[in-house]
Amino acid sequence: MTAASDSAKLASSAQEAHIEVRDLxxxxxxxxxxxxxxxxxNRGDIFVIMGGSGCGKSTLLKHMLGLIxxxxxxxxxxxxxxxxxxxxxxxxxxxxxxxxxxSGALISSMxxxxxxxxxxxxxxxYSRAEIADVVSYKLSLVGLGGYESYYPSExxxxxxKRAALSRAIALDPEVLFFDEPSAGLDPIxxxxxxxxxxxxxxxxxxxxxxxxxxxxxxxxxxTNSVYLDANSKTMIGYGDPKYLxxxxxxxxxxxxxxxxxxxxxxxxxx
Amino acid sequence: MSQQAPEFQLDEDSPQAIxxxxxxxxxxxxxxxxxxxxxxxxxAAAPLKLIVDGSELGRWDSLLVAFLLxxxxxxxxxxxxxxxxxxxxxANSLLQLATAVPAHERHNESRQALLTRLNPLxxxxxxxxxxxxSMAFIGDLVIALLRLIMGKSNTRLSDFRDFxxxxxxxxxxxxxxxxxxxxxxxxxxxxxxxxxFGAEIYVADLVLIGMLREMGVxxxxxxxxxxxxxAYAAQLGTMQTNEEIDAITTMGVSPxxxxxxxxxxxxxxxxxxxxxxxxxxxxIGGTIVAGGMGIGWxxxxxxxxxxxxxxxxxxxxxxxxxxxxLIAVAxxxxxxxxxRGSAAVGNxxxxxxxxxxxxxxxxxxxxxxxxxxxxx
Numbered sequence: 171m172t173a174a175s176d177s178a179k180l181a182s183s184a185q186e187a188h189i190e191v192r193d194l195x196x197x198x199x200x201x202x203x204x205x206x207x208x209x210x211x212n213r214g215d216i217f218v219i220m221g222g223s224g225c226g227k228s229t230l231l232k233h234m235l236g237l238i239x240x241x242x243x244x245x246x247x248x249x250x251x252x253x254x255x256x257x258x259x260x261x262x263x264x265x266x267x268x269x270x271x272x273s274g275a276l277i278s279s280m281x282x283x284x285x286x287x288x289x290x291x292x293x294x295x296y297s298r299a300e301i302a303d304v305v306s307y308k309l310s311l312v313g314l315g316g317y318e319s320y321y322p323s324e325x326x327x328x329x330x331k332r333a334a335l336s337r338a339i340a341l342d343p344e345v346l347f348f349d350e351p352s353a354g355l356d357p358i359x360x361x362x363x364x365x366x367x368x369x370x371x372x373x374x375x376x377x378x379x380x381x382x383x384x385x386x387x388x389x390x391x392x393t394n395s396v397y398l399d400a401n402s403k404t405m406i407g408y409g410d411p412k413y414l415x416x417x418x419x420x421x422x423x424x425x426x427x428x429x430x431x432x433x434x435x436x437x438x439x440x
Numbered sequence: 441m442s443q444q445a446p447e448f449q450l451d452e453d454s455p456q457a458i459x460x461x462x463x464x465x466x467x468x469x470x471x472x473x474x475x476x477x478x479x480x481x482x483x484a485a486a487p488l489k490l491i492v493d494g495s496e497l498g499r500w501d502s503l504l505v506a507f508l509l510x511x512x513x514x515x516x517x518x519x520x521x522x523x524x525x526x527x528x529x530x531a532n533s534l535l536q537l538a539t540a541v542p543a544h545e546r547h548n549e550s551r552q553a554l555l556t557r558l559n560p561l562x563x564x565x566x567x568x569x570x571x572x573x574s575m576a577f578i579g580d581l582v583i584a585l586l587r588l589i590m591g592k593s594n595t596r597l598s599d600f601r602d603f604x605x606x607x608x609x610x611x612x613x614x615x616x617x618x619x620x621x622x623x624x625x626x627x628x629x630x631x632x633x634x635x636x637f638g639a640e641i642y643v644a645d646l647v648l649i650g651m652l653r654e655m656g657v658x659x660x661x662x663x664x665x666x667x668x669x670x671a672y673a674a675q676l677g678t679m680q681t682n683e684e685i686d687a688i689t690t691m692g693v694s695p696x697x698x699x700x701x702x703x704x705x706x707x708x709x710x711x712x713x714x715x716x717x718x719x720x721x722x723x724i725g726g727t728i729v730a731g732g733m734g735i736g737w738x739x740x741x742x743x744x745x746x747x748x749x750x751x752x753x754x755x756x757x758x759x760x761x762x763x764x765x766l767i768a769v770a771x772x773x774x775x776x777x778x779x780r781g782s783a784a785v786g787n788x789x790x791x792x793x794x795x796x797x798x799x800x801x802x803x804x805x806x807x808x809x810x811x812x813x814x815x816x
Contacts, residue, residue: 232686235686235689235690236689236690237686237689237690260692261692261693261694264689264690264691264692265691265692269686269687269690269691271683271686271687272683273683274682275682275683275684275686275687276684276687277684277688278678278679278684279675288691289691292594292691292692292693293692347690
């Protein structure tokens with residue numbers, strides 16, 4: 171098994187597992203999306219979830235975020251089970267996460283400033299003036315200083331994603347999740363966003379989990395990855411993407427990572 | 441040649457192999473070749489191999505490739521080897537593209553036959569699920585309200601204030617129009633009957649009691665179900681589509697506290713106030729009709745004063761609290777549970793209004809029966 175041999179290579183670097191996915195099976199009713207997923211995300215990793223369209227990448231992210239309950243298996247954060255935790259513990263665990271959704275998912279009835287201030291209002295004891303200062307600082311970090319009063323409908327797609335990133339880092343989270351951060355962005359904005367993610371991760375010290383199929387992003391910033399396959403409905407690659415590109419035993423993983431023209435053939439779209 | 445209709449012919453090539461010779465122009469506007477006829481011939485011949493020969497083919501478009509795809513799928517299903525000979529290169533590569541990924545096997549669960557869907561037992565069970573879902577939603581709502589009272593909630597006061605404005609003052613114009621007209625309708629209805637007994641003056645009683653106990657609150661609730669209930673469903677459905685509800689959940693905030701509670705509270709405060717306003721305007725509407733019938737406004741209002749009883753007023757008011765919860769719950773539940781996409785948001789808004797109207801009528805009837813039994 172590729173996944174097993176690749177993970178053997180990874181296990182040699184004995185780092186602390188920040189997130190652990192154990193024997194996870196995801197299903198919508200009777201329809202199984204992926205089964206028997208087992209992997210660890212080490213603290214400080216930029217971990218990429220990759221795979222062809224419709225293989226269940228975003229569904230896996232939603233499971234990790236606790237938005238969908240697993241059909242089987244468990245997800246652990248710093249050794250604590252998220253799946254079996256009660257609602258209050260889950261909410262407490264979630265407060266150490268920052269999430270950037272594919273569409274940005276900023277609350278449309280609130281300005282960019284209000285969106286970024288929301289987690290600060292909810293979970294800090296900052297005064298109103300302090301919150302305003304922090305909001306303006308967090309927006310400046312993503313190059314949106316001065317845009318506090320703009321509404322999500324008034325800014326471009328790239329700005330929206332950066333504003334969403336700014337909201338995600340408002341509380342200096344331990345884990346940052348991204349769902350296709352560069353989807354719909356031009357190559358330059360996409361590259362800038364990648365650099366921003368790395369810089370922010372370095373300065374905040376977060377672990378990053380990212381769903382993407384942008385090869386440029388994967389090779390530039392990812393330190394570890396998992397490849398989900400739609401046909402066999404399980405993971406068929408696990409490790410450093412550069413290593414997988416050159417040494418994976420699965421042809422489809424190598425094709426995916428080298429943009430092989432037959433990479434998507436035989437990959438059924440559910 | 442240019443007018444030649446598409447046709448095919450099966451020839452035996454070697455034992456157990458058959459050649460499908462294609463001729464004519466396989467383009468739109470022509471009488472298409474019948475695939476069912478070919479299928480029947482193939483089933484009868486039962487070859488091991490089918491060779492498609494395109495050497496005599498004229499012009500062609502998507503119809504040819506669609507036909508070949510059907511042939512290919514039939515061969516794959518029956519275990520017949522499929523081979524092409526002298527097909528135009530582009531047609532061949534299109535066919536290869538189309539057959540590269542096996543067709544997805546449809547899950548039949550969502551496509552139930554009409555008869556199955558109309559099955560009364562099934563409909564009853566769906567109704568049961570719907571009611572159970574609403575009860576669970578109300579249960580979650582009560583917990584969220586208790587947390588608000590205990591000061592542990594993430595509900596924002598500013599949201600509540602905004603929704604109060606949207607729900608109350610913004611609806612005054614439409615409530616004014618409907619309640620004046622409903623008052624007039626009640627007065628006309630009563631006047632015609634009461635005139636036969638020479639008791640026109642009791643139009644005032646009819647309008648007052650009718651508005652206070654029943655029509656004021658019911659009409660306001662119906663308007664609010666269409667206006668506010670649908671708006672709540674559309675707002676929350678759009679938030680679901682834009683992943684905003686996911687974002688709120690992963691911030692560790694309960695959507696129930698953050699999104700539903702301020703909306704429910706706003707309606708709970710505003711619907712009773714709008715009901716009082718509607719009662720007042722309904723009585724004024726009745727005055728207009730009474731004036732037209734020769735009853736002086738002084739006489740009308742002195743009759744109103746005699747007929748007024750705080751019981752009638754409180755009956756209507758108590759209904760308004762129940763209706764407010766029902767409308768808000770129907771709207772918010774449809775929105776929160778909406779699917780993703782613009783069609784789903786539309787469905788959520790429709791469902792919110794229909795559910796709210798059904799709830800209103802059923803609740804109104806139930807409350808009336810209870811009050812009747814209690815002799816209130």
